[in-house]
Structures are given as structure tokens and as C-alpha cells.
Amino acid sequence: MTRFTVNDRPVQFLMDPETPLLWALRDAANLTGTKYGCGNGDCGACMVIIDGEAIRSCLVSIAEVEGRFVTTIEALSGDRSHPLQQAMVAEGAIQCGFCTPGFVMAGAALLARNPRAGREEIAQAVRNLCPCGAGPRIIRAIERAGR
Numbered sequence: 001m002t003r004f005t006v007n008d009r010p011v012q013f014l015m016d017p018e019t020p021l022l023w024a025l026r027d028a029a030n031l032t033g034t035k036y037g038c039g040n041g042d043c044g045a046c047m048v049i050i051d052g053e054a055i056r057s058c059l060v061s062i063a064e065v066e067g068r069f070v071t072t073i074e075a076l077s078g079d080r081s082h083p084l085q086q087a088m089v090a091e092g093a094i095q096c097g098f099c100t101p102g103f104v105m106a107g108a109a110l111l112a113r114n115p116r117a118g119r120e121e122i123a124q125a126v127r128n129l130c131p132c133g134a135g136p137r138i139i140r141a142i143e144r145a146g147r
């Protein structure tokens, strides 16, 4: 059994410990806001925050997360919406929306470390892909959220 914390709740998974965190979150915990894009670490659609660091959940097994604190996009929903989500709306940074949760998690982790991150630092830290082409607007939104 693998135990860790997701969105401030203790969880336990009776799954193969090598199961990628992405699938434990989506299939066992029903936290489907974390998206499957490429499955090999390229796109960032599966980004979650683990102990304050933005991590691609398709690349880590649940065994590697044992005892750690995982935050998913669901924690930033409803009453607890993040300023970055509001900034993305203001900047028109959402197109099809599939990549949005991953960008929000990557941006939120960066802003927690450095709320005044400039465009270059944002572009270096947030290397997610947006096939629709909203990337520049998303970077503007992250910058705006830190102001």
C-alpha cells in the first residue's frame, strides 16, 4: 500500500507501486483535472505540485511520492481559485483549455517561489506546451498574476 497526501487529504493506493502518479490521480482518486497529453514528460499537461515543486506526474511512480504532499488543480478550484487563473481569463490565455491545468500548476509553483518573476524566468521555468498557440498569453498571465 502506498500512502501520501493529496490536496490536504491522506490517501492510500492499493496499486502497483510503479504506477505513474498521473494514473493513480485520474483513475483511482478521480482527480481528472490532471491531464494526460504525451505520457513521456514533454507536454506538461499532467503537472502537479509535489512538496512545492512542479512535477510531471506521468514521470513519477506512486512509490516515489510515498509520504509526500501532492497538490492538483482541483485544490485551486472554486472558492480557492488562484490569482493566476483569474489572470489567465483576463489575458485571454485559455483556448481549448486542455493544457490549462498543467500551466496553472507550473505557474503557481513558480509564483510561490518568486511572485515577481519576469518573462524570461517564466519562460525558463514553465516549459509546458500549448498546441493552440496560447503560450505567449499564458506567460503574460503568469507575469500579471505576480503583480
Ligand code: FES
Pocket (backbone or CB within 6 Å): 035, 036, 037, 038, 039, 040, 041, 042, 043, 044, 045, 046, 047, 056, 057, 058, 059
Ligand atoms: Fe506528462 Fe505530457 S502527459 S508531460
